[in-house]
Amino acid sequence: MPEVNISGPAGRIEARYHHEKTPNAPVALILHPHPQFGGTMNNQVVYHLYYAFQRRGFSVLRFNFRGVGRSEGLFDNGPGELADAATALDWLQTYNPDASTCWIAGVSFGAWIAMQLLMRRPEIEGFISVAPPANLYDFTFLAPCPSSGLMINGANDRVVPTESVRTLVEKLKTQKGIVIDHAVVEEANHFFEGRMDALMESVDEYLDKRLGAAPEAKKA
Template identity: 45%
Template sequence: MPALQLNTPEGELEVRYTAADNPDAPMALILHPHPEHGGTMNNKVVYTLYQIFAEQGFHVARFNFRGVGQSTGHFDFGEGELRDGIYVLKWMREQFPKTSEIWISGFSFGSWVALQLLKKNPDIQQFMCAAPPVNVYDFSFMLPMDRAGLFVQGTTDTIVNPDSTKELAEKISRMSDTVVECHMIDGADHFFTGKLDQLTDITTHYIQSKRGTS
């Protein structure tokens, strides 16, 4: 799992990545939860998502937003963090030039940033988000949506309202020419404590179903 300090116009970002054996493999970028609430790229949910994509043969990267770990700078309320994602995505495209399939993924706050990155990049084909904070941030930019994706949400999450996540997925699917699936994990809290195996199974199945693999 190589690590590097990525130089950007706004400072350095701490990045970890895994390169697939196949240079033509798809690639995925994983974004972590809120920096001011202890979120880092080493969060258990983020690391689980990272491992899932790596095991499915993706080039995959995760990184620390500005001001976290070895990344320089300061928290920027989502705007700077979105630019961080843009810089890392640009680096991934340069690192894996033969890739033609791009996925974006995030957990909690990272989902909000990831989905904004998706909307700004039409070449990102798919998304997978865990516990998107629909009741905390404005997700209206998602409407309409022209790409399919997956939400995974715990039913006992006390930070993200499970009904809000389900309602957003249904609204996007109703108003758009695509489908956003929403899988609820019964008894899972915000951090999927004791439920990471179920998160893994659901996400793996979704990736395989979209890529025609098993």
């Protein structure tokens, strides 16, 4: 899991990257929670998502938004972070020009940024959106959502209530040809403290459905 530094619009972007040597390996980009509330690329949900894709043969990149860790710049409340994510995806694709597919995943604030990037990059074929803050940010730009994916939240999340996510999902389900799955992790809060295994069980189940089982799951 080598550290990489990417030249971003606000300066250096600190990142961690796993390169899959298999020809045409797919790629995935993981975005972390809100920078002003302790969100970093080392967030436990981000970390587990990173390895979920790695186990399935993806080249995977996670990074710190501007102003977080050793990433340069200042928090920009959305536009700058979207520019960072676009730059990170450009970097990932430059090193994997023949990638068979492209996925994106985000956690909370990172899920909002991820979905905006999804709208701008038609090559993104799937997404995992963990605790998407549908009650805090405007998601109406998803009109229509161009790719199928999973939205998942905790049943005891006081930051992002289940009803707000369910309402967003129901709106997106009306779009032709796109399937948005919604899962709720029982007894989980916004950070999935003590419920990480349950979260990843749902994520793995979805990825297995879309991509096939991870190698270790096939051996079990």
